[in-house]
Amino acid sequence: MNKEQQRDIVKLQREELIKELEVLFLKAFERLTSLSLNEGTLARLTQLILNSREAAIAILKTEI
DSSP: OOHHHHHHHHHHHHHHHHHHHHHHHHHHHHHHTTSOOOHHHHHHHHHHHHHHHHHHHHHHHTTO
């Protein structure tokens, strides 16, 4: 397998992982609506999830 083929495989894997992460984080956000948390706690948790999502996906996108 040449380097170009290897790069293509890695790129596809990274793209697939990004899609899987998007689904995972969407499910996490959907769960938030069912929690009995006060506004402040819910806002902090939401921000943590957003930050985690952005960090995880941004790293994967830097090489694509």
